[in-house]
Amino acid sequence: MQQKAWAAVFEGPHKRFSLKEFDVCSAPEGMAGLRLIASGICGTDVHIKNGKIPVGFPSIIGHEFVGQIEEISPEDSGRSGLTAGDRVISVIACPCGECLLCRQGDDANCVRMGVTNAGDPDVPPHFFGGFAEYNLSPVQNLVKIPAETDAAAAAVFACAGPTAIHAFSLARQAGFVLGEASSAVVQGIGPVGLFALMYLASAGIKNVIALTVRENPAKRALALALGASRVLSYEKDGADAVAQTIQEVSAGLGADLVYEASGNPDAFTQGLGMLRNRGLYLVPGQYSNGRNVEIAPQTITFKALRIIGSSQYSMRDVREYLSFFTKRRGLEAAIRSAASCYAVRQINDAFDDMDAGLTVKCLLVPSPGGGQT
Ligand SMILES: [Zn+2]
Ligand SMILES: [Zn+2]
Known part of the structure; x- marks a missing residue:
C-alpha cells in the first residue's frame, strides 16, 4: 500500500x-x-x-x-x-x-x-x-x-545555532577575538539569543547579560542554565537596571560586544548606547521588514564602533553547530x-x-x- x-x-x-x-x-x-x-x-x-x-x-x-x-x-x-x-x-x-x-x-x-x-x-x-x-x-x-x-x-537550535555561529564567524574574520572580551550583552532570548549566550559563555566571557522585553520565567531559567550570568527584563527590572548592570560589569566603559537577537527595531538604537568605544555590534536579528527607527549616527563615529550585520548561514556553520552541540551533551x-x-x-x-x-x-x-x- x-x-x-x-x-x-x-x-x-x-x-x-x-x-x-x-x-x-x-x-x-x-x-x-x-x-x-x-x-x-x-x-x-x-x-x-x-x-x-x-x-x-x-x-x-x-x-x-x-x-x-x-x-x-x-x-x-x-x-x-x-x-x-x-x-x-x-x-x-x-x-x-x-x-x-x-x-x-x-x-x-x-x-x-x-x-x-x-x-x-x-x-x-x-x-x-x-x-x-x-x-x-x-x-x-x-x-x-x-x-x-x-x-x-x-x-x-537547528537554524538558530548556525545563524548565531555565522555572525560569530564574521566577527572572527573581522579580527574580533571572543575569548578576550569580558562583557557581552545579548538582546533577546528567543532561540538565536539563547544559543548566542551559550556560545559566548563557552568562549569564556565572564559577564554574559541577557536582555528581554517581556518577563518569561521559562526563558529566564533556560538562559541561566545555558550560561547567562544575568537575565534582565525591561518589564520586571526596568531600563535603569539594564543600564546600571552594563556599567557595573564593564567598569563604566560599556560592553565589549552586543549581540542583537530580538528583532525589535528599537533594540538597535539601545544596543548602540550599550557599547564601549570600539565595541562590536553583531546584528543578525533584524530579519523582517519591520519599522524604521531613528538613530544618532554620530554615536557610531564618536565611539568608533564596529557593526557587522549577518544574514543566513552556510553548510559549514551547520557542521560547526553540530560539533559544538555534541560537545555540550x-x-x-x-x-x-x-x-x-x-x-x-x-x-x-x-x-x-x-x-x-x-x-x-x-x-x-x-x-x-x-x-x-
Ligand atoms: Zn529558521
Ligand atoms: Zn552565488
Whole structure:
C-alpha cells in the first residue's frame, strides 16, 4: 500500500495553514527521502505568516527539518557517505556557487540564492518543505547528526545555532577575538539569543547579560542554565537596571560586544548606547521588514564602533553547530525541555501559542508527546 504523510500548506499571509495528506513518492535522483524527527517553527516563519517576508504560495514553508533518511540511492549514498537510517539536518539554501559572494566563500549571502522548498505541494513529489511528516531534500544539503547526539534536542537550535555561529564567524574574520572580551550583552532570548549566550559563555566571557522585553520565567531559567550570568527584563527590572548592570560589569566603559537577537527595531538604537568605544555590534536579528527607527549616527563615529550585520548561514556553520552541540551533551535535557511539541496537524495551534508568547521553541514532531530520536 502506498504510504501517505501529512503536510501543512502555507496558503498566504494571515491565513491558517491547510492540512493535506499526500502520497509519499520515491526520491528523485540526487535527493533523499526523510522521515520527520522534529521540524522547528522559526521566527522567520512567523514573519512569513504575518506577511513581513514575502514567499510564494501554496507552499510548504519551514526550513529546520531534522529527519531520518528513509530512502537514498546507492549512487548518492556512495558519493555522500550517508545511508538509510542516518539522522540529518536538511539545509534549504542553494547558493549558486558562481557569483562574486560564492567565489569569495560568502555563499550564505549568494546573490542568486535558491531554496529547496519552493515546489508546489500539490504536484508530486509534494514534500519539499519543512512543515510535513516527510521531506525530500537534495543529498548535498544534508548534514549528518553524530550518533551520540539527541536529534530532537539538536532540532531546537537547528537554524538558530548556525545563524548565531555565522555572525560569530564574521566577527572572527573581522579580527574580533571572543575569548578576550569580558562583557557581552545579548538582546533577546528567543532561540538565536539563547544559543548566542551559550556560545559566548563557552568562549569564556565572564559577564554574559541577557536582555528581554517581556518577563518569561521559562526563558529566564533556560538562559541561566545555558550560561547567562544575568537575565534582565525591561518589564520586571526596568531600563535603569539594564543600564546600571552594563556599567557595573564593564567598569563604566560599556560592553565589549552586543549581540542583537530580538528583532525589535528599537533594540538597535539601545544596543548602540550599550557599547564601549570600539565595541562590536553583531546584528543578525533584524530579519523582517519591520519599522524604521531613528538613530544618532554620530554615536557610531564618536565611539568608533564596529557593526557587522549577518544574514543566513552556510553548510559549514551547520557542521560547526553540530560539533559544538555534541560537545555540550550535558545541556541536552534542558534544551529539549524548552521545546513545545506539536503534531504537523496541530500547526495552527503551535502558531497561536507562539503568538501568545507561550512557547520558547515549537517543534513539529511525529507525535505530540515528543519526537523519536
Ligand atoms: Zn529558521
Ligand atoms: Zn552565488
